Amino acid sequence: MAAGTPFRDYPVGHQAARLNRGPVEYNWPMTDIHSYMLKVGRDARSASRLIGACSTRTKSRALQGIAAAMDEARGVMKEANACDMARAEANDLDRPLLDRLLLDDKGIDHMIEGVLQVDKLPDPIGEVSDLSYQPSGIQVGRMRVPLGVIGIIYESRPNVTVDAAILCLKSGNACILRGGSEAIESNKIIATCITEGLVAAGLPEEVVHLVNITDRAVVGELLKLNAYVDIIVPRGGESLIERVSRESTIPVIKHLDGICHVYIDEDADPDMAVAIAVNSKTEKLAVCNAIETLLIAENIAGTVLPTLAQRYGQAGVELRGCERTLALVPDAAPAKEEDWGTEYLGPILAIRVVDGVDEAIRHINTHGSHHTDAIVSNNYMRTRRFLTEVDSSSVLVNASTQFADGFEYGLGAEVGISTDKLHARGPVGLEGLTTQKYVVFGNGEIRHR
Amino acid sequence: MAAGTPFRDYPVGHQAARLNRGPVEYNWPMTDIHSYMLKVGRDARSASRLIGACSTRTKSRALQGIAAAMDEARGVMKEANACDMARAEANDLDRPLLDRLLLDDKGIDHMIEGVLQVDKLPDPIGEVSDLSYQPSGIQVGRMRVPLGVIGIIYESRPNVTVDAAILCLKSGNACILRGGSEAIESNKIIATCITEGLVAAGLPEEVVHLVNITDRAVVGELLKLNAYVDIIVPRGGESLIERVSRESTIPVIKHLDGICHVYIDEDADPDMAVAIAVNSKTEKLAVCNAIETLLIAENIAGTVLPTLAQRYGQAGVELRGCERTLALVPDAAPAKEEDWGTEYLGPILAIRVVDGVDEAIRHINTHGSHHTDAIVSNNYMRTRRFLTEVDSSSVLVNASTQFADGFEYGLGAEVGISTDKLHARGPVGLEGLTTQKYVVFGNGEIRHR
Numbered sequence: 001m002a003a004g005t006p007f008r009d010y011p012v013g014h015q016a017a018r019l020n021r022g023p024v025e026y027n028w029p030m031t032d033i034h035s036y037m038l039k040v041g042r043d044a045r046s047a048s049r050l051i052g053a054c055s056t057r058t059k060s061r062a063l064q065g066i067a068a069a070m071d072e073a074r075g076v077m078k079e080a081n082a083c084d085m086a087r088a089e090a091n092d093l094d095r096p097l098l099d100r101l102l103l104d105d106k107g108i109d110h111m112i113e114g115v116l117q118v119d120k121l122p123d124p125i126g127e128v129s130d131l132s133y134q135p136s137g138i139q140v141g142r143m144r145v146p147l148g149v150i151g152i153i154y155e156s157r158p159n160v161t162v163d164a165a166i167l168c169l170k171s172g173n174a175c176i177l178r179g180g181s182e183a184i185e186s187n188k189i190i191a192t193c194i195t196e197g198l199v200a201a202g203l204p205e206e207v208v209h210l211v212n213i214t215d216r217a218v219v220g221e222l223l224k225l226n227a228y229v230d231i232i233v234p235r236g237g238e239s240l241i242e243r244v245s246r247e248s249t250i251p252v253i254k255h256l257d258g259i260c261h262v263y264i265d266e267d268a269d270p271d272m273a274v275a276i277a278v279n280s281k282t283e284k285l286a287v288c289n290a291i292e293t294l295l296i297a298e299n300i301a302g303t304v305l306p307t308l309a310q311r312y313g314q315a316g317v318e319l320r321g322c323e324r325t326l327a328l329v330p331d332a333a334p335a336k337e338e339d340w341g342t343e344y345l346g347p348i349l350a351i352r353v354v355d356g357v358d359e360a361i362r363h364i365n366t367h368g369s370h371h372t373d374a375i376v377s378n379n380y381m382r383t384r385r386f387l388t389e390v391d392s393s394s395v396l397v398n399a400s401t402q403f404a405d406g407f408e409y410g411l412g413a414e415v416g417i418s419t420d421k422l423h424a425r426g427p428v429g430l431e432g433l434t435t436q437k438y439v440v441f442g443n444g445e446i447r448h449r
Numbered sequence: 450m451a452a453g454t455p456f457r458d459y460p461v462g463h464q465a466a467r468l469n470r471g472p473v474e475y476n477w478p479m480t481d482i483h484s485y486m487l488k489v490g491r492d493a494r495s496a497s498r499l500i501g502a503c504s505t506r507t508k509s510r511a512l513q514g515i516a517a518a519m520d521e522a523r524g525v526m527k528e529a530n531a532c533d534m535a536r537a538e539a540n541d542l543d544r545p546l547l548d549r550l551l552l553d554d555k556g557i558d559h560m561i562e563g564v565l566q567v568d569k570l571p572d573p574i575g576e577v578s579d580l581s582y583q584p585s586g587i588q589v590g591r592m593r594v595p596l597g598v599i600g601i602i603y604e605s606r607p608n609v610t611v612d613a614a615i616l617c618l619k620s621g622n623a624c625i626l627r628g629g630s631e632a633i634e635s636n637k638i639i640a641t642c643i644t645e646g647l648v649a650a651g652l653p654e655e656v657v658h659l660v661n662i663t664d665r666a667v668v669g670e671l672l673k674l675n676a677y678v679d680i681i682v683p684r685g686g687e688s689l690i691e692r693v694s695r696e697s698t699i700p701v702i703k704h705l706d707g708i709c710h711v712y713i714d715e716d717a718d719p720d721m722a723v724a725i726a727v728n729s730k731t732e733k734l735a736v737c738n739a740i741e742t743l744l745i746a747e748n749i750a751g752t753v754l755p756t757l758a759q760r761y762g763q764a765g766v767e768l769r770g771c772e773r774t775l776a777l778v779p780d781a782a783p784a785k786e787e788d789w790g791t792e793y794l795g796p797i798l799a800i801r802v803v804d805g806v807d808e809a810i811r812h813i814n815t816h817g818s819h820h821t822d823a824i825v826s827n828n829y830m831r832t833r834r835f836l837t838e839v840d841s842s843s844v845l846v847n848a849s850t851q852f853a854d855g856f857e858y859g860l861g862a863e864v865g866i867s868t869d870k871l872h873a874r875g876p877v878g879l880e881g882l883t884t885q886k887y888v889v890f891g892n893g894e895i896r897h898r
Contacts, residue, residue, distance in 0.1 A: 148870065
């Protein structure tokens, strides 16, 4: 090791000394989960100091090691996953959950590709921006640095284990992962592969800690580790996210509802409007960026709505319309007030005819969830107004709302989509797992107040 | 008004119609503070939609109007302040509090200058960055937008009323201000001037709402207005910040301790080291960016410490040292373990001799408050390591820690210094009161998964 290099490479075995403690001994089962989680937190904090100052090359070596280990572990991984699947089936888990739990060769390929893609992304850490001289003579800039320790709580999908781990690793963060108990055997194998990759790069295994205790008390303890954990990212259903928001004493990056809209303006191209409105709903129904309400300007409703109703009908989508919609689409059911604020996540769509862009913006800002909203229009001023005034994490012009994710936005990968306004808004990629600190270069300046 | 301009100018009197409600009628005293604060929150949310989409020119007109109104109101402002001062003196408030409460002509000049300076800052809102084409054909970028509604809770300094209001206004946010009851009469006059400025620019007065009810229940209600308030900024002493952190259901940008350090490296220029170490402590003692602990490399301690001890002695600073310090500065008191974690905010300094940069970094990351830390060194690798590995909101090389504020960093003004890592870290200027949303420009693209 070149002693004193700012971004260092750690040879194997070196890290134990730098962590100022002996070899890892968790002594599980312990008498209490509280002490165990405290230790996990403390170790993650120590490890975060190492990974945060580690070179791009070392992180790359770890990522490539993880990919190689996963490729080698295909057999055991599928066996472990078969155990999880058998248990889940015996417990009568429903089909979508089983689908998310399954790891076949295609799924494993996909995970490995993901690791190699993240390896190729530019390293965000250490980047200095806005470096400029001030009247006092000091030069002030901002350096991108890791957040520190990230806690990720998720449900049954085992691929989240590797996705979350590699994004945290690349962005210089240590992480504590707590997956769903359904996937415990699959997760253990994945965690072993991650450890192998870390060790191959000379990094301490505490950089990624998978908590494989299924007791739900673990989550409660994790949410109270303020002293060691900088941010919590819950990934899963509404009840998980609500529990985490309620109990966490650590800031949370979260994703709540996705009540998304397409607004078809009177100056829209009718074919484009139909294509975008249909795709935004039906390309995938149960995703957060699928639309739940279609808004359409009165002047174009007569031209477009009958065709749209036919296309939605073919796709098996049930329509619920306002009065003006019902006049044009007699088959639709009448929409109730609560339809404007419901995330169906399925084959139901609410439709409202509006006077124009003003009413559309007002409707979206009032009833939407500030997630993703699109306008279809060829009118310059109205598209500008929509972009400016719609208060959502993604605002699109003439494109399907289904594009709103980290991959399509060029972030390379995402840890989730944030509906919060602070820190990270919209798809959260590597940058969302970092922060900036001020750096000042002086020449001996002192301040005279 | 040019209907449909994305950033619009609102002529006087127009806003009431756009807010979808009648003229302002608070009907205070009401039976309960809860309903009152709900109304304040709702009105601020409505007003935030207007100010968020409003042109730079309109905001400038409002700022200039505020400055002019304050200049005209000098007489009444000083009279109102005299009432506050008399009441505070009768209540035996202590000297520093009285100093912060006083508004004389110099103080009023300073506030007016502040308003005009913020007017000259570039408008952050609407700025689009990183706009780039993706493989699907969509063009994705990020647009800087206001947070929405900002709640600011502060203590006796009346100038915070105008500073907070103008930063929120310039960054397109509505704000709810709750100042200390000691300054209530001064604050009312300042609020009147702000309203005059807003009205002169045709903006609704709800853009800046000063809550002038002194009942402390107001704070509790404000901290629970999640539906209407996006962020809370507490400015004041530890007990205020603790209460706000504990009770708030809204995210908080806060400033906790300032346990700052200077580390004098063995390759430091001795004169520069003395100048920076002395200035970092004594230029102003009771500020958060004054140092509480001096760290010094063993190899240079003998050269520098005796001179330093003499300079600190002249400035009336009491020294508390580790054993190695005491060997060089026999007059110093022995430091206890808790001295490394104490924010004295006064004429006491802890001193520790360390082996080198490794121990210094470890000490700072362990005992510091991640606020502001400086190294004095002429060594390339060690300054780079210090910059990279010290986990603080400001890290300086060869400059006094007392530079760590928004004015010296070129932010133009600051709403406070954040010791949080998320969203805003370090001095918080206009940008810290904004967020970014994704904007997507398409040509009819739909997604094929």
